[in-house]
Amino acid sequence: MTLPGSKYGPVATMPLPEPGWDNYKFWDYCKQHKLYLQRCAKCRNYWYYPRPLCPIDQSRDMVWTEMSGKGTVWTYTIAHHPVLPAFAKDVPLPVGVIKLAEGDVYMVGRLMDVRPQDVSIGMPVEVTWFDASDDISLPYWKPRKS
Amino acid sequence: MPKNKNFVVNDKAAVTGIGQTAFSSGLNRSTLDMAAEAILKAIADAGLTPKDIDGVSKYSFGLQEETENHLFQEIGLGNFSFYAEQAHGGGAYAAVISTAAIGVASGMANHVICFRSRARGRKSVFGPGRDQGGRPWEKVSARLTGHGQYHVPFGLMSPVQEMACIARRYMHDYGVTDDHFANVAIATRKHAVANPLSMMGVRGPITREDYRQSRWIAEPLRLLDCCIETDGATAVVVSRADLARKMPRKPAVIHAFAQDTKPAHYTLSDWWRWNRDEMALELGRRLWANSEIKAKDIKAAFLYDHFTPMVLLALEDLGFCKRGEGGAFSENGALEGPHGRLPVNTHGGQLSEAFIHGFNNINEAVRQIRGDSTTQVPRCNAVIVAAASSDPTGAFILRSD
Numbered sequence A: 001m002t003l004p005g006s007k008y009g010p011v012a013t014m015p016l017p018e019p020g021w022d023n024y025k026f027w028d029y030c031k032q033h034k035l036y037l038q039r040c041a042k043c044r045n046y047w048y049y050p051r052p053l054c055p056i057d058q059s060r061d062m063v064w065t066e067m068s069g070k071g072t073v074w075t076y077t078i079a080h081h082p083v084l085p086a087f088a089k090d091v092p093l094p095v096g097v098i099k100l101a102e103g104d105v106y107m108v109g110r111l112m113d114v115r116p117q118d119v120s121i122g123m124p125v126e127v128t129w130f131d132a133s134d135d136i137s138l139p140y141w142k143p144r145k146s
Numbered sequence B: 001m002p003k004n005k006n007f008v009v010n011d012k013a014a015v016t017g018i019g020q021t022a023f024s025s026g027l028n029r030s031t032l033d034m035a036a037e038a039i040l041k042a043i044a045d046a047g048l049t050p051k052d053i054d055g056v057s058k059y060s061f062g063l064q065e066e067t068e069n070h071l072f073q074e075i076g077l078g079n080f081s082f083y084a085e086q087a088h089g090g091g092a093y094a095a096v097i098s099t100a101a102i103g104v105a106s107g108m109a110n111h112v113i114c115f116r117s118r119a120r121g122r123k124s125v126f127g128p129g130r131d132q133g134g135r136p137w138e139k140v141s142a143r144l145t146g147h148g149q150y151h152v153p154f155g156l157m158s159p160v161q162e163m164a165c166i167a168r169r170y171m172h173d174y175g176v177t178d179d180h181f182a183n184v185a186i187a188t189r190k191h192a193v194a195n196p197l198s199m200m201g202v203r204g205p206i207t208r209e210d211y212r213q214s215r216w217i218a219e220p221l222r223l224l225d226c227c228i229e230t231d232g233a234t235a236v237v238v239s240r241a242d243l244a245r246k247m248p249r250k251p252a253v254i255h256a257f258a259q260d261t262k263p264a265h266y267t268l269s270d271w272w273r274w275n276r277d278e279m280a281l282e283l284g285r286r287l288w289a290n291s292e293i294k295a296k297d298i299k300a301a302f303l304y305d306h307f308t309p310m311v312l313l314a315l316e317d318l319g320f321c322k323r324g325e326g327g328a329f330s331e332n333g334a335l336e337g338p339h340g341r342l343p344v345n346t347h348g349g350q351l352s353e354a355f356i357h358g359f360n361n362i363n364e365a366v367r368q369i370r371g372d373s374t375t376q377v378p379r380c381n382a383v384i385v386a387a388a389s390s391d392p393t394g395a396f397i398l399r400s401d
């Protein structure tokens, strides 16, 4: 007997963003291989992920600003279990939280061109682009010379 | 014990019944079916009948078919004059209880049923719903509309990976080590071995060497740092305190509670932007300010142990030790019952009893107050129950009457 639901399994492909009203500009810039984040014109703080207003002062004057693409590894994990079949060939996979050079703003990012055992907190990194589909490019990170 | 003057609802409600199913990695039962079993057992334990239940407090996160009308028409509970829902998996379970306490203290209900039912065991059927077997994070769609789009495409997609990032920074900032994480794993397994209803007890105790040998899941976290996905359900009845005193079981009085919000762990982007280490102290501050019972009076703690480092962080967040001292606090069997400095999760917790989104911690907290635990702490008249600090969260104090 086939148990109910046994025909279902995890999604086979790498899940990709579906841009919405609050973030389509971010993904549009990514498509051009440009890293733009919102900066509040009032308090001058940068924000990631994209959001409609500044959570500090509720200003809606959030200016899309080009970033240097430089940062350091704030923290990271080496994922040994791929979770989704799309990542099976990539494990052990280093993925971390990058603190951007511009200040107190952080992005989750995959770490490329580095052996898992060589990743460390504070490691200087720079953005590198992965064209995941016709409409989506993802900001990844790779080591840079400090 | 002196009356609390802060919240009018303090000491006005008590847990009067507890129930649960078996815990397993593969029961192949619906969440409604398992919920019904736990609910009916809790009602019987309280000496009540299903029609006596006039309120419900539950989760909305991952809820399948356990809505008010299902509980009414498929389990036969009473007509609800009070109902409430909380979101946020591991962060919600304390709030499910405090909301029930508010419901009975306000007079809207006499007996509120609270429960959690999960079908997440690996061997269970992988159904189409997010909570019909398997891990929900394996059930993302090919295109992501929510905040998942900021981490899933990069390979950070499951709670263990997110908590691993937090744990790595915690080790870096405070010198906490995986040897400290092992203290949590060893303590909870010891408790599970004493608990015949636990999933991992049959495997026996673990040593520090077993811990070191266990395989990486997401560095710095190993298999033995992780909770065990489970099929099962637990339930409790929360009753008016004045009624509880006439009911068959020794009441576990809900003395005080508090809630708090912080940045979500899913995206991690805002976690440090908002200085999580400082913000996370707020829940404890609120709780102790509202409680006649203080941290030094607590005989056992029920903390959300989805992953071992989070227990050490919770000890700090809730004020049992200073920031960064959770690792040192855990040394020398401090977390091990019945005689450790602060026994934690004396049933085995989410790490070694079962993962019911923390809800089984409540049942064990009640057993400690009743004197029924398989790792019973002597003279256990006050315990704390706290939810995951990585979600909107809460905590409450249970005491004997």
Ligand SMILES: [Zn+2]
Pocket: A040, A041, A042, A043, A044, A045, A054, A055, A056, A057, A058, A059
């Ligand atoms: Zn601002």
